[in-house]
Amino acid sequence: MAEVRIDAQTRSEFGKGAARRTRRTGRVPAVLYGHGTATRHISLPDHDLMMALKTPNALLRIDGLPGGNQLAIPKAVQRDAIKGVIEHVDLILVRQGEKVIVEVPIQTTGEIFSGGLLDQQLIQITLAAEATQIPQSVSVDIEGMRVGGSVHAGDLILPAGTALAVDPDVLILHVLAAPTAEQIEADLGGAPEAAEAAAAPAAVETPSAAESG
Numbered sequence: 262m263a264e265v266r267i268d269a270q271t272r273s274e275f276g277k278g279a280a281r282r283t284r285r286t287g288r289v290p291a292v293l294y295g296h297g298t299a300t301r302h303i304s305l306p307d308h309d310l311m312m313a314l315k316t317p318n319a320l321l322r323i324d325g326l327p328g329g330n331q332l333a334i335p336k337a338v339q340r341d342a343i344k345g346v347i348e349h350v351d352l353i354l355v356r357q358g359e360k361v362i363v364e365v366p367i368q369t370t371g372e373i374f375s376g377g378l379l380d381q382q383l384i385q386i387t388l389a390a391e392a393t394q395i396p397q398s399v400s401v402d403i404e405g406m407r408v409g410g411s412v413h414a415g416d417l418i419l420p421a422g423t424a425l426a427v428d429p430d431v432l433i434l435h436v437l438a439a440p441t442a443e444q445i446e447a448d449l450g451g452a453p454e455a456a457e458a459a460a461a462p463a464a465v466e467t468p469s470a471a472e473s474g
Contacts, residue, residue, distance in 0.1 A: 272302040295354030355392035371404025377436040387426040396420040411435035
């Protein structure tokens with residue numbers, strides 16, 4: 262995994278008002294901690310940070326810190342629910358060769374056999390990996406998988422230097438039988454004819470001339 266260098270500035274103001282002022286200058290409030298050090302409050306350039314975080318578990322070389330630069334990975338990222346912009350980030354210090362626990366995306370390749378329906382239970386897998394060698398993803402080949410086929414955590418082919426940090430029996434994905442037209446209709450509340458009949462107005466009997474006389 263390549264390092265991304267990013268320039269930090271120390272923050273001396275805290276709270277929501279201070280955070281808004283920081284963001285108005287084009288920077289994102291952040292905290293940096295780990296290895297028993299005191300938490301450091303910093304800010305990072307918003308565009309550079311956004312580009313860096315497009316890579317899962319990005320390895321950041323934080324420049325501009327007292328005592329020299331430091332390696333860190335994102336621990337938590339807060340985004341605006343509507344705009345999607347980064348509002349705050351927690352960074353954890355790491356060292357070369359150190360093992361860290363991370364969530365790595367699971368990517369599928371290939372196509373399952375006709376007549377099946379892929380049900381992916383997990384889109385990320387928890388791994389122990391070297392801080393400077395975190396894989397961007399774990400690949401699962403589903404080419405030709407048939408109904409009843411499944412992949413568990415222990416079946417994954419992991420990148421070198423990584424190990425599972427979850428139970429090997431955890432289900433990653435499996436292939437179900439595709440629903441029939443009748444099952445789909447039943448799930449929707451019955452056949453269209455029945456729905457139309459229920460929606461049709463009830464017939465009203467009109468008395469005959471003899472009865473009305």
